[in-house]
Amino acid sequence: MDVRRIRILIQREFQDIIWNGQVMIVLFSALLMVGTVYILNQFGFNVDEYEIVFFNAIPSVLGFVSAFVVMYIQGNILVEEREHRTLKVLQLYKVSRAELFLAKSAITLFIAMGLLLVAMIVFRYEFLHVVGGLLFSLPMLFMFLFLGTLLAEYSKNTIEVSLYGWPIIIVYFMLEGIVNSNLNVNLIKVFPNFHVTQGFDYILRGEWATASLYIIIPILWAVLFYLLLKKKWNASDQQNM
Amino acid sequence: MALTLKGSGKIIGNKELLPPIDLTVQDHDVAAIQADIEHMDAFLSLFEQDKSYLANEIMYDGNAVAGQKELFIYSPDMGEYPRLTPEKMVRFWGQLYNVDFDTSKILTLTELTHVRTKKIKLLTYYEQKRLQFARSLIQKTSIYIFKEPTYQLDLQSKKVFNHVLEEIKKMHGVVILLTSSLEEGIRLGSKVYRLNDRGMQEVELDEEIIEQEEVKDEIPNDEELFQQRFEKISAKTEDKFILFDPLEIDYIETRERQTVLHVNNEEFYSTVTMKDLETKLLPYGFYRCHRSYLVNLQRVREVIVWSKNSYSLTLDNRNEQVVPLSKSKYGELKALLNW
Structure with a gap:
């Protein structure tokens, strides 16, 4: 692994990404979403005795940033190397898959963290809560980072990344709706959404020890997607042998 | 110094994709190989697969070539970043290879000076191909392989490729050109070979x-x-x-x-x-x-x-x-x- 090469790849990606229309639309949507969540957070409606709330402050913003921004940007900028037929050239330039993954991930995480920071400022988080919130967000961000990379591995172009990505986003936000409403579904505890919401609640209350317990399930999900990604990489390596 | 391929071939299942090849290309020589696309790909894959290097089938200057990272390969299916400019692209390649060079000289040689700040996606097909040729002047290596470099190119770009070849020949190294056109092979190569199911035969030029x-x-x-x-x-x-x-x-x-x-x-x-x-x-x-x-x-x-x-x-x-x-x-x- 060559740190100099990773730095050069990051520099090039920054020069390129500012002209990338798809990424810019995603970023603009994310900023719009921060404002929308801020407004919609105050509203909900009742069906019989159940209260339905779609968005819940930072946990919902984190869900949007992870599923929409991280997964899409990571998937898109990785698959573009294949779509633009530049991957082969990079391989000839001794760039390894790990170096490329780290360079792309650094860009994606930088954008995601920036958006979360803006959202936390909008939601008037204190400095300590911002730090705690960003650290608590990392497993979720990594989970979708691996998912985005996995999407890029299975896709030939950015259209396929969008095609395969949409079902994941829809399922994630369905779960988000269930978590934020007072429907009593135990199964929801298996998914990271529930834990993220609970964790942020405890962070805001300053109960750090309890909040840290809710990071375990998101970490397990991140590990699961990392293992799936690793499996796919191993399969690709064997195919190329 | 010479590049030597010894008995390299490719068999998948019961099908012989590439018959065993013995080829020696001397330093500063351009070996043009005329072949159909299947044989061309099979030949190129010898250089792209690790097992060729592990089996010591590819030697340069008497030593086994360590892997495809020691070669320059140009193939028409290689692309560039469409939102970058030729200038930034050339600099990026230079930084990756950690080499100092004069960007202006390379852009002048490939006749891209007038579009140096234009986005690559706005360049013509020929200008994009010339930009790919520029890559060969940045990557300093001993073995250069070009697959169909002049296919569907205009006269200007073909001339640019000639200049690029001349520059490569000034440095030490061997060049292998894979082409479907014998005419192009004869025009560009110092030695011309035909590659088909029967193997590699030299097309006699000096006689x-x-x-x-x-x-x-x-x-x-x-x-x-x-x-x-x-x-x-x-x-x-x-x-x-x-x-x-x-x-x-x-x-x-x-x-x-x-x-x-x-x-x-x-x-x-x-x-x-x-x-x-x-x-x-x-x-x-x-x-x-x-x-x-x-x-x-x-x-x-x-x-x-x-x-x-x-x-x-x-x-x-x-x-x-x-x-x-x-x-x-x-x-x-x-x-x-x-x-």
């Missing part, structure tokens, strides 16, 4: 002069020529012979020991040998421009001078076909056509 003398001995004098009552050239198709008027023929080529007539962008196999055809067609204005080519001079529109050692003839037909012109024949043709 032109000897061959020319032999042919001269066999050509009857002018009187005898005009005594011949020859009017048609025959070509055999499935169940019939087609008789062509000599002036219908654009050019004639020898390919794998067969004589191929090119008429209106179609190919017909003739049973008559090249030598016999040359004798018969001389009075009709045909000229042996190369050992393997006999061209109808009435069809010649342009004589392209690629370098002091490389010439081609462009024909005045729908596809503007290009026929190689031997170095030794250039002066003779110039005198003959009186230009």
